[in-house]
Amino acid sequence: MPTMKLMLAIAFLLALPWRAMSGQAQDLAHVIDSLRERVSFWDSAAGYYDSITRADVDTVRVGGFAVITNGADLAAVEDAVNELRDRFIPIVGPDTILFQDKYFAVLGRGSHVVTEDIILAGLITDNITSQLHDAAQWYFGSETGRQFQSWLGPRVPITDSIAELPGIYEVIVLSPLTVVQRCHSGDIDACGASLALGLHQTPEEALRAWFNAADRRFLVGQLRPQWDYDLGRRADQTDGERRCIESESDADCVRILAGLYRSGMDVEAYAPGTNFHPSLPLDFATHSSLAAVALELGGDGAYSRLITSNALEPEARLEHAARASIDSVLRTWHAWVLRAAPPSVEVQPRSAWVTLFWVVVTAFLAAGSSRWR
Amino acid sequence: MLRIILYSQWKWSRGWLLPVAVVGFAIPYFMLRVGYSGERYWDAAGLLEQVAAWGRGYPALAAAIGLLVGTSAWIHDHRGDHVYALVLPTPRWYYVLLRYTAGLVLLAPAMITVFLGALTATWFTTLPAGIYAYPIQLAARFMLATLLAYSLFFAIASGTQRAAGAVLTIVGIVVVTQLLAGIAGSDLNVLEAAFDRITIWPGPLEVFVGRWMLVDL
Numbered sequence: 311m312p313t314m315k316l317m318l319a320i321a322f323l324l325a326l327p328w329r330a331m332s333g334q335a336q337d338l339a340h341v342i343d344s345l346r347e348r349v350s351f352w353d354s355a356a357g358y359y360d361s362i363t364r365a366d367v368d369t370v371r372v373g374g375f376a377v378i379t380n381g382a383d384l385a386a387v388e389d390a391v392n393e394l395r396d397r398f399i400p401i402v403g404p405d406t407i408l409f410q411d412k413y414f415a416v417l418g419r420g421s422h423v424v425t426e427d428i429i430l431a432g433l434i435t436d437n438i439t440s441q442l443h444d445a446a447q448w449y450f451g452s453e454t455g456r457q458f459q460s461w462l463g464p465r466v467p468i469t470d471s472i473a474e475l476p477g478i479y480e481v482i483v484l485s486p487l488t489v490v491q492r493c494h495s496g497d498i499d500a501c502g503a504s505l506a507l508g509l510h511q512t513p514e515e516a517l518r519a520w521f522n523a524a525d526r527r528f529l530v531g532q533l534r535p536q537w538d539y540d541l542g543r544r545a546d547q548t549d550g551e552r553r554c555i556e557s558e559s560d561a562d563c564v565r566i567l568a569g570l571y572r573s574g575m576d577v578e579a580y581a582p583g584t585n586f587h588p589s590l591p592l593d594f595a596t597h598s599s600l601a602a603v604a605l606e607l608g609g610d611g612a613y614s615r616l617i618t619s620n621a622l623e624p625e626a627r628l629e630h631a632a633r634a635s636i637d638s639v640l641r642t643w644h645a646w647v648l649r650a651a652p653p654s655v656e657v658q659p660r661s662a663w664v665t666l667f668w669v670v671v672t673a674f675l676a677a678g679s680s681r682w683r
Numbered sequence: 684m685l686r687i688i689l690y691s692q693w694k695w696s697r698g699w700l701l702p703v704a705v706v707g708f709a710i711p712y713f714m715l716r717v718g719y720s721g722e723r724y725w726d727a728a729g730l731l732e733q734v735a736a737w738g739r740g741y742p743a744l745a746a747a748i749g750l751l752v753g754t755s756a757w758i759h760d761h762r763g764d765h766v767y768a769l770v771l772p773t774p775r776w777y778y779v780l781l782r783y784t785a786g787l788v789l790l791a792p793a794m795i796t797v798f799l800g801a802l803t804a805t806w807f808t809t810l811p812a813g814i815y816a817y818p819i820q821l822a823a824r825f826m827l828a829t830l831l832a833y834s835l836f837f838a839i840a841s842g843t844q845r846a847a848g849a850v851l852t853i854v855g856i857v858v859v860t861q862l863l864a865g866i867a868g869s870d871l872n873v874l875e876a877a878f879d880r881i882t883i884w885p886g887p888l889e890v891f892v893g894r895w896m897l898v899d900l
Binding site for chain 1: 727728731779780813821827837838893899900
């Protein structure tokens with residue numbers, strides 16, 4: 311029997327590293343799967359690219375733009391490119407070299423694939439302008455550099471991003487976060503914090519600068535909105551989340567939000583259908599609106615300056631593009647956002663008077679009718 | 684005399700006035716209950732979209748009530764070849780005024796139920812931060828729109844067939860012109876221009892195209 315116990319002990323000891331190795335193997339399997347997915351993605355992209363060279367394609371050239379197309383109406387593509395250039399020129403300048411040799415391949419349906427010098431954009435024959443516009447935003451977004459793009463989100467704004475300000479107004483007014491409410495009230499420093507500006511060494515430092523403890527608790531509380539009625543608590547809530555919300559442990563709140571910040575922008579998991587991210591006070595569309603205001607202020611060449619700036623911090627890039635201080639850019643943005651407020655729900659007095667006027671007119675017309683005469 | 688006319692118009696229209704009043708009371712309830720399912724703040728934007736979508740029901744309801752009350756005021760006169768009106772010792776304008784006033788009284792229940800529905804629905808709903816209820820403003824817009832629709836349809840229904848024909852001819856000319864312009868490949872948009880002319884200040888129907896929001900920023 312002692313021999314048996316000894317053998318069991320040896321087997322147990324041998325199993326420990328095997329178990330550890332099994333865990334490592336699982337991690338490696340995940341990595342391999344992930345790499346396989348990437349290879350498959352790029353294989354597909356390369357196949358798509360190759361098909362361009364093999365297919366019977368036409369190239370439409372307008373200025374620095376070149377659009378490869380295999381079926382779309384060439385005149386329509388040319389019009390679309392001209393329109394796109396017209397949108398860019400006011401901010402980039404007519405002599406820009408940014409568009410040199412940038413190819414837009416318009417071929418069949420599919421998601422955007424940005425490679426070194428080409429954008430493969432899905433074909434929408436009835437709205438080529440919108441498609442190219444969309445593709446250009448993605449393309450130039452990728453040119454701004456990883457750090458700036460992590461602040462800006464995937465798209466670089468083009469001038470008509472200003473048209474999205476009413477939506478931004480709605481986001482700001484509806485936000486329950488203290489910092490955003492202060493921004494709405496006109497605190498420009500709070501606007502800077504709301505837009506995730508400012509130099510911060512770590513996500514923890516940034517999260518402490520942007521939010522107060524109550525806001526951080528609120529954000530963590532929003533992570534898993536499903537309620538488990540059987541257990542009488544929120545579904546899948548972790549111990550850390552419970553400590554943050556129920557015990558008001560701020561350290562846990564910061565740790566959770568910083569983890570989310572570091573893990574990337576897995577937006578859809580937390581707020582389906584929006585580009586809200588729990589670690590940022592405002593969404594990427596709002597950041598993009600600030601960049602759009604900076605481009606408007608900067609005028610000619612603003613786009614080039616935004617893209618070619620070597621500055622790492624978003625505020626420095628925006629200052630460079632706008633040729634104005636970040637405070638000035640933020641003040642203008644704040645004023646424009648407030649100006650974009652939707653019209654009042656109330657009936658305007660003039661509208662009421664016009665209605666009453668027509669009521670009286672129609673009543674007189676009815677009284678004067680010759681129906682029985 | 685007003686009482687008799689009011690009673691007769693009530694008898695002709697009570698079959699659908701009551702259901703319409705119930706609908707007017709219920710819209711705000713569904714508007715808020717369907718649109719708002721929690722307190723997550725990204726729900727607030729969805730709530731506003733739902734309220735805007737349901738809000739389109741109000742101008743439609745106002746137009747429907749105006750049409751029903753306005754035309755039903757005259758339908759029995761037309762059927763009886765206006766004999767009843769002709770035997771009354773009153774001038775026509777006075778008779779029209781009585782019919783018009785009776786119709787106005789019948790509009791009141793629908794207006795009141797819309798106001799009460801809006802008031803109670805918002806009273807029992809906890810709105811997210813930044814969103815406010817506007818039951819009085821909504822009821823005021825509904826009242827004006829209903830009044831205008833009623834007056835328009837009342838005037839058209841009280842007129843001769845020639846007058847109704849003239850209105851239809853104008854509408855027909857606009858539609859046909861638009862069709863011809865489309866066939867000829869012209870960018871002319873008569874329908875849109877006509878619609879803008881009557882719905883944008885100082886157009887008579889401006890009140891119909893405003894913001895029908897029970898809750899808003």
